[in-house]
Amino acid sequence: MAKKxxxxxxxxxxxxxxxxAPPKIPPRKPKKSKWNLPxxxxxxxxxxxxxxxxxxxxxxxxxxxxxxVRSKELLIEAMGLVNQNKLVESLxxxxxxxxxxxTLPSGYSNKAxxxxxxxxxxxxxxxLEVGEEKVTEKWGEDYVDLYYIKQGFFYVYNDMGQSDKAxxxxxxxxxxxxxxxxxxxxxxxxxxxxxxMKIDLYTKxxxxxxxxxxxFCLRYHxxxxxxxxxxxxxxxxxxxxxxxxxxxxTKRTDTSCLQPYMISYMDFTAEMMRDTxxxxxxxxxxxxxxxxxxxxxxxxxxxxxxxxxxxSRPLRIGYVSSDLQNHPVGRNFLxxxxxxxxxxxxIYCFSTKHAEGxxxxxxxxxxxxxxxxxxxxMSHAGIAKMIREEYKIDVLIDLxxxxxxxxxxxxxxxxxxxxxxxxxxxxxxxxxxAFQYFITDSVATPQRFDDMYTEKVVRLPYAYLPASHxxxxxxxxxxxxxxxxxxxxxxxxxxxxxxxxxxxxxxxFQSMHKISKESFDTWMRILQSxxxxxxxxxxxxxxxxxxxxxxxxETFGIDPDRLVFGGxxxxxxxxxxxxxxxxxxxSWPYNAHSTATDLLWAGVPTLVxxxxxxxPNAAIQVPKMCSRVSASLVHSLGxxxxxxxxxxxxxxxxxRLSNDGKAYAALRNELLDKRVTxxxxxxxxxxxxxxLAYMELFxxxxxxxxxxxxxxxxxxxxxxx
Numbered sequence: 001m002a003k004k005x006x007x008x009x010x011x012x013x014x015x016x017x018x019x020x021a022p023p024k025i026p027p028r029k030p031k032k033s034k035w036n037l038p039x040x041x042x043x044x045x046x047x048x049x050x051x052x053x054x055x056x057x058x059x060x061x062x063x064x065x066x067x068x069v070r071s072k073e074l075l076i077e078a079m080g081l082v083n084q085n086k087l088v089e090s091l092x093x094x095x096x097x098x099x100x101x102x103t104l105p106s107g108y109s110n111k112a113x114x115x116x117x118x119x120x121x122x123x124x125x126x127x128l129e130v131g132e133e134k135v136t137e138k139w140g141e142d143y144v145d146l147y148y149i150k151q152g153f154f155y156v157y158n159d160m161g162q163s164d165k166a167x168x169x170x171x172x173x174x175x176x177x178x179x180x181x182x183x184x185x186x187x188x189x190x191x192x193x194x195x196x197m198k199i200d201l202y203t204k205x206x207x208x209x210x211x212x213x214x215x216f217c218l219r220y221h222x223x224x225x226x227x228x229x230x231x232x233x234x235x236x237x238x239x240x241x242x243x244x245x246x247x248x249x250t251k252r253t254d255t256s257c258l259q260p261y262m263i264s265y266m267d268f269t270a271e272m273m274r275d276t277x278x279x280x281x282x283x284x285x286x287x288x289x290x291x292x293x294x295x296x297x298x299x300x301x302x303x304x305x306x307x308x309x310x311x312s313r314p315l316r317i318g319y320v321s322s323d324l325q326n327h328p329v330g331r332n333f334l335x336x337x338x339x340x341x342x343x344x345x346x347i348y349c350f351s352t353k354h355a356e357g358x359x360x361x362x363x364x365x366x367x368x369x370x371x372x373x374x375x376x377x378m379s380h381a382g383i384a385k386m387i388r389e390e391y392k393i394d395v396l397i398d399l400x401x402x403x404x405x406x407x408x409x410x411x412x413x414x415x416x417x418x419x420x421x422x423x424x425x426x427x428x429x430x431x432x433x434a435f436q437y438f439i440t441d442s443v444a445t446p447q448r449f450d451d452m453y454t455e456k457v458v459r460l461p462y463a464y465l466p467a468s469h470x471x472x473x474x475x476x477x478x479x480x481x482x483x484x485x486x487x488x489x490x491x492x493x494x495x496x497x498x499x500x501x502x503x504x505x506x507x508x509f510q511s512m513h514k515i516s517k518e519s520f521d522t523w524m525r526i527l528q529s530x531x532x533x534x535x536x537x538x539x540x541x542x543x544x545x546x547x548x549x550x551x552x553x554e555t556f557g558i559d560p561d562r563l564v565f566g567g568x569x570x571x572x573x574x575x576x577x578x579x580x581x582x583x584x585x586x587s588w589p590y591n592a593h594s595t596a597t598d599l600l601w602a603g604v605p606t607l608v609x610x611x612x613x614x615x616p617n618a619a620i621q622v623p624k625m626c627s628r629v630s631a632s633l634v635h636s637l638g639x640x641x642x643x644x645x646x647x648x649x650x651x652x653x654x655x656r657l658s659n660d661g662k663a664y665a666a667l668r669n670e671l672l673d674k675r676v677t678x679x680x681x682x683x684x685x686x687x688x689x690x691x692l693a694y695m696e697l698f699x700x701x702x703x704x705x706x707x708x709x710x711x712x713x714x715x716x717x718x719x720x721x
Contacts, residue, residue, distance in 0.1 A: 036405040067102030109148035147176040163192030180209035180323025217262035229517035277431030285408035318393035322405020325355035339687035349578035384413035401426020464637035467597040468683040483603030491580035504658035591630035685717035
């Protein structure tokens with residue numbers, strides 16, 4: 001019997017009783033470091049935590065620091081929303097940015113800026129106060145980036161009318177981080193900064209950035225306001241050189257472009273104005289691709305027609321402006337608004353600036369479907385979408401152009417089938433592609449100038465600028481009058497003018513920024529040749545009056561007593577006192593405009609200079625639109641003899657009228673007759689021609705016709721009494 005093999009077994013011929021388990025090997029124990037350190041993963045984790053603790057809580061002074069990288073990422077995200085005008089949507093991202101690093105000043109300042117734009121000024125002040133406390137606790141009062149918060153305080157206090165605190169804040173901001181934009185902001189205060197102070201601040205701005213064209217243009221404007229014509233001439237030369245340079249024609253930042261509105265006071269040609277506006281539009285009057293509303297097709301816009309194709313509702317007209325209040329634009333627009341045919345047209349007024357308490361605002365609100373856009377926390381694209389989908393506006397008209405308070409981004413989103421801009425605000429082309437049409441007339445914009453406009457020109461048969469005495473009735477009850485019955489000598493006594501029929505009273509009631517050196521010198525030569533005359537100014541401040549008197553005396557030998565200065569008056573009172581004048585002398589390169597409509601209605605002839613009115617080939621350079629408006633007015637009045645082609649003719653006619661009593665009397669009587677019979681003051685006719693344009697252009701859209709120039713026929717409309 002075979003003997004069983006023991007556990008150990010042997011190789012020989014013994015019987016195998018199955019596989020055997022491998023021998024157990026005891027686990028290897030880790031070798032202890034002589035430093036007694038923990039394992040590597042734990043060590044790495046400890047180092048990371050220690051770094052976070054140090055950077056967030058113990059960096060430098062043991063005070064909380066936060067995550068500046070994440071804070072800035074969130075801030076960039078928030079500002080992207082702000083740039084799309086998604087203000088409300090940006091607030092949560094701004095809060096997260098502040099929470100990520102409570103010591104980052106720019107988070108507080110940007111949130112305050114958004115709150116200001118939303119009209120929440122008190123909250124803006126509160127967030128800045130919190131930010132100032134947090135930042136100074138961490139970094140101290142001399143921390144450079146604290147200027148963000150100080151500059152934020154400046155804007156808020158300026159909004160609140162607390163000029164002393166505003167100046168204190170911006171002064172400290174400039175001490176911490178002086179820059180061109182800082183000094184430009186300071187000069188832009190609503191109160192507490194004189195024109196002379198502004199010039200100093202703009203000059204400081206230009207020392208930090210010589211190509212800061214915003215400061216440059218604003219300083220040019222300020223030089224004009226203080227009558228420093230030598231500086232005006234020097235800056236004008238620089239502006240021309242800059243405009244013609246490669247930099248001037250290509251740079252597109254918000255500060256390196258010449259400002260279209262400001263340079264309209266310069267002697268730029270229509271072509272140069274167009275190029276400047278087009279360049280400026282590329283940087284401002286646009287929206288992101290994601291904000292552009294879908295292209296409208298006629299088939300999508302048929303709700304105003306019934307099944308038979310007949311119109312089932314009035315055409316909806318929308319006006320957008322920041323000046324729908326007691327402002328020259330608002331007062332002039334009021335006549336058109338009141339004269340609109342409300343049975344055929346639904347009129348909407350979209351105000352981009354809050355106003356209340358004045359009679360013009362009240363009249364506009366009661367005569368239209370009024371929408372205060374400042375009360376809506378909406379982006380430009382959001383407002384555009386509302387205009388299209390909620391109000392279904394058929395024709396949308398901008399009354400700002402490049403003037404303050406504009407919201408051209410709304411138009412850039414293309415909310416309406418027909419979009420137009422009107423020379424009532426900015427007098428010239430906008431350069432904005434979103435506008436299909438520009439409303440003007442054949443004198444302000446002759447057909448040969450069409451290529452000076454990026455929009456297609458719509459020409460009214462008479463003056464594009466509304467001239468209506470309704471604004472007097474609305475703004476000052478009882479101020480309406482008949483110049484034929486005016487007691488001229490009594491009015492002269494009240495205004496400190498010579499009380500003699502033998503003294504001829506010229507007037508120049510333009511605002512100071514329209515009075516050029518060339519205009520003033522022309523007026524002085526007229527006084528030299530007409531010894532029994534005086535020249536009457538209004539709203540010229542004392543320091544500039546002294547300059548006028550000095551130049552008149554030293555350069556032209558004019559007795560200071562022959563320059564008379566009056567103060568500011570309400571519209572109605574101003575037009576009443578104007579009846580003491582004999583002849584209005586126009587200015588150039590920027591005309592009187594609304595002032596001319598007021599003086600003509602008061603029965604005061606207005607003498608105008610326009611070199612190419614009688615001979616289209618006479619002008620060496622093409623005068624821009626703002627140089628042509630007064631000629632448009634007197635042309636519509638039916639008195640082209642008041643338009644002179646040369647400065648010499650202008651001077652000769654002014655002197656002749658002062659010396660020839662019969663010729664002057666005949667001229668004034670013609671004006672008194674035509675002011676109540678000519679198209680100029682026929683506001684009803686003015687409204688009907690606008691309505692005809694709106695209907696024609698909308699029908700073009702519905703029929704898929706090309707966007708082209710439109711010259712309106714003359715309608716026979718009886719003048720309202």
